Amino acid sequence: MNWSKLLNIALRALLTNKTRSVLTMLGVIIGVWAVIMLMAIGQGLQNYVTDQFEQFGANNIFIAPGELFGEEGGGFQSDEQMAANLLANTLEYEDINAIRKMRQYVKAVTAFSVNSAEVSYKKNTEKSSIVGVNHDYATITSTKPIKGKFFDKAMEEKKEAVVFLGYQITKDLFGDVDPVGKKILIKNRDYTVIGVGEKVGGGFGGPSFDQYVFIPITNWFELFDSKLVIRVMAAIKSEELTDGAIKEIEKYFLKRLKADEFSVFKQEDILKIIDQILGALTAGLGGIAAISLVVGGIGIMNIMLVSVTERTREIGLRKAIGATPKVILIQFLIESVVLSILGGLIGVLIAEMMTYFVKRFIPAEVTWSAVVLAFGVSAAVGIIFGVYPARKASQLSPIEALRYE
Amino acid sequence: MTQPVLVLKDISKVYRLGEEDLYALNQVSLTINEGEFLAVVGPSGCGKSTFLHIASLLDYPTQGIIQIKGMDTMDYTEPERARLRNREIGFIFQQFNLLAKTNAIDNVALPLVYAGDGKKDRERRAREMLEQVGLGDRLSSTPSQLSGGQQQRVAIARALVNQPSLIFADEPTGNLDSRSGEEIKKIIIKLNNEGKTIVMVTHDREIAKIAKRIVALADGRVVSDRPTKWARKTL
Ligand SMILES: Nc1ncnc2c1ncn2[C@@H]1O[C@H](COP(=O)(O)OP(=O)(O)OP(=O)(O)O)[C@@H](O)[C@H]1O
Ligand SMILES: [Mg+2]
Numbered sequence: 001m002n003w004s005k006l007l008n009i010a011l012r013a014l015l016t017n018k019t020r021s022v023l024t025m026l027g028v029i030i031g032v033w034a035v036i037m038l039m040a041i042g043q044g045l046q047n048y049v050t051d052q053f054e055q056f057g058a059n060n061i062f063i064a065p066g067e068l069f070g071e072e073g074g075g076f077q078s079d080e081q082m083a084a085n086l087l088a089n090t091l092e093y094e095d096i097n098a099i100r101k102m103r104q105y106v107k108a109v110t111a112f113s114v115n116s117a118e119v120s121y122k123k124n125t126e127k128s129s130i131v132g133v134n135h136d137y138a139t140i141t142s143t144k145p146i147k148g149k150f151f152d153k154a155m156e157e158k159k160e161a162v163v164f165l166g167y168q169i170t171k172d173l174f175g176d177v178d179p180v181g182k183k184i185l186i187k188n189r190d191y192t193v194i195g196v197g198e199k200v201g202g203g204f205g206g207p208s209f210d211q212y213v214f215i216p217i218t219n220w221f222e223l224f225d226s227k228l229v230i231r232v233m234a235a236i237k238s239e240e241l242t243d244g245a246i247k248e249i250e251k252y253f254l255k256r257l258k259a260d261e262f263s264v265f266k267q268e269d270i271l272k273i274i275d276q277i278l279g280a281l282t283a284g285l286g287g288i289a290a291i292s293l294v295v296g297g298i299g300i301m302n303i304m305l306v307s308v309t310e311r312t313r314e315i316g317l318r319k320a321i322g323a324t325p326k327v328i329l330i331q332f333l334i335e336s337v338v339l340s341i342l343g344g345l346i347g348v349l350i351a352e353m354m355t356y357f358v359k360r361f362i363p364a365e366v367t368w369s370a371v372v373l374a375f376g377v378s379a380a381v382g383i384i385f386g387v388y389p390a391r392k393a394s395q396l397s398p399i400e401a402l403r404y405e
Numbered sequence: 406m407t408q409p410v411l412v413l414k415d416i417s418k419v420y421r422l423g424e425e426d427l428y429a430l431n432q433v434s435l436t437i438n439e440g441e442f443l444a445v446v447g448p449s450g451c452g453k454s455t456f457l458h459i460a461s462l463l464d465y466p467t468q469g470i471i472q473i474k475g476m477d478t479m480d481y482t483e484p485e486r487a488r489l490r491n492r493e494i495g496f497i498f499q500q501f502n503l504l505a506k507t508n509a510i511d512n513v514a515l516p517l518v519y520a521g522d523g524k525k526d527r528e529r530r531a532r533e534m535l536e537q538v539g540l541g542d543r544l545s546s547t548p549s550q551l552s553g554g555q556q557q558r559v560a561i562a563r564a565l566v567n568q569p570s571l572i573f574a575d576e577p578t579g580n581l582d583s584r585s586g587e588e589i590k591k592i593i594i595k596l597n598n599e600g601k602t603i604v605m606v607t608h609d610r611e612i613a614k615i616a617k618r619i620v621a622l623a624d625g626r627v628v629s630d631r632p633t634k635w636a637r638k639t640l
Binding site for chain 1: 519
């Protein structure tokens with residue numbers, strides 16, 4: 001007996017019972033589909049968030065008030081901590097100049113402050129995030145104008161009332177009108193539009209960068225009558241220098257602040273944590289879905305047991321005319337494995353197709369690991385849940401099986 | 406003298422029924438030579454089917470020795486017995502035992518599948534066998550499309566396809582009307598005339614008469630074993 005013959009026998013048995021075979025597969029199809037879909041969505045989310053942070057460049061360093069990472073560096077802080085840290089207001093504008101002076105490391109630096117206010121052009125009014133940054137912000141974050149330009153050092157020093165608009169807010173305010181040179185009102189003060197950013201999407205879970213309105217930070221301090229700096233971003237000369245730069249900046253802040261009153265971190269640190277959290281989320285989703293795969297496996301076992309009982313006489317006949325117990329075992333095992341693998345394949349296909357459509361609305365990506373996992377588990381399910389019925393069939397005594405009514 | 410095809414020595418089969426032992430077969434010894442046609446007869450419950458199952462290696466005796474073509478089968482494992490059945494024994498059952506939803510040619514070819522023969526060989530041989538039993542035009546009919554007599558003929562073709570040394574038939578006409586029964590009888594006679602060794606179990610004395618030797622059982626013992634022409638008077 002070779003494998004192709006055994007496969008042939010098993011396939012024939014499955015084909016003589018098409019409806020049942022399909023219904024049995026349904027459990028596995030749904031299980032595999034669920035595993036892949038959920039993992040695809042988890043992975044898509046992870047990719048999406050990671051992309052957002054990657055836009056900031058690998059050699060950028062962030063400085064934030066308070067402790068961004070927990071003691072062991074794992075997980076974000078709680079909401080209460082976050083709020084407390086924001087209010088803590090430990091960063092000062094003077095820090096920018098000090099960091100800028102670390103010339104062996106730092107290429108450019110910018111403060112980052114944000115507050116919301118109404119922005120209007122003629123009759124259009126939008127509530128928007130007003131972001132105050134230094135002129136180097138554009139180079140640090142690779143912000144590219146599609147029209148006009150970002151404000152320069154001179155404008156910053158002169159605290160000029162100029163504004164660089166995000167892609168979406170421009171659309172909302174101006175429609176098809178060319179905004180460059182036009183005047184808009186922020187908190188009822190006149191600002192001149194000098195440029196519009198390209199579409200970037202995203203934003204750290206908050207509003208999209210495309211909704212942001214950028215003004216020189218010097219002007220922002222006056223507009224909001226505040227000295228608040230919520231972030232400092234620095235571009236380091238090269239990626240290799242980032243760790244040295246972090247140490248140097250930490251040394252600087254420790255002169256004035258306690259270790260838990262500020263955080264200095266690089267893009268990689270954030271990405272690691274995002275990977276951790278979203279990776280765990282994806283695995284969790286996959287795990288939950290895997291339960292349905294096990295249920296599908298139990299469905300296979302159920303049907304195979306029914307099948308063995310129903311086909312007792314057939315098994316007896318096969319044994320009488322020369323099938324060895326092993327051949328019967330393998331025949332039934334192949335039947336359940338074929339059901340589960342075929343179900344797995346169909347599940348993968350449906351998941352791929354649905355992901356293709358879902359992608360338009362939410363980020364989703366079918367990963368090889370999800371496919372291999374779902375497929376492997378479904379094949380394993382077929383074997384594990386197929387063994388018991390198959391053993392039962394193989395151990396039937398030929399004469400008792402033949403006599404079975 | 407040719408070697409006997411089947412030798413049974415002191416075969417007993419005991420079923421435990423509660424406290425009592427039931428001897429379905431009691432010290433049965435028989436020798437069957439090549440080309441013989443044997444009918445095993447006796448009243449219901451005398452042990453005919455038990456005899457057939459044990460002699461054909463479907464069941465184990467409680468005691469005794471079974472030799473097939475000189476091979477002592479008593480220490481054979483189940484896979485070895487399965488292979489021996491596959492090569493040396495053909496079965497004809499009262500209820501035909503064909504695979505449902507499977508056409509005649511595939512049903513007939515099934516023993517060849519377990520023998521490991523290639524697809525082309527299987528189909529050629531199965532077709533030949535079906536032609537021999539007069540079903541050359543019904544190769545792709547499934548059992549539900551065939552009459553009882555035709556189904557039994559498919560089963561006979563299946564029993565012959567591996568060219569076994571021994572054919573066992575348990576009430577081969579038991580499920581058939583008298584006309585189909587006659588057809589099957591003719592085929593079995595023809596097979597024996599062509600040299601096949603046949604062991605047939607029946608409770609019907611008329612059918613037993615087609616055999617050349619009749620063994621009568623009663624309460625699990627052989628009570629008579631003679632050529633048909635002499636047995637006729639006692640039957
Ligand atoms: N599995 C079993 N367990 C217990 N007793 C059994 C079993 N099989 C058969 N017997 C008993 O053994 C005896 C012989 O049975 P067997 O089936 O061989 O009779 P038979 O001659 O074929 O009868 P029939 O002509 O009715 O088919 C009977 O008394 C029967 O009840
Ligand atoms: Mg019987």
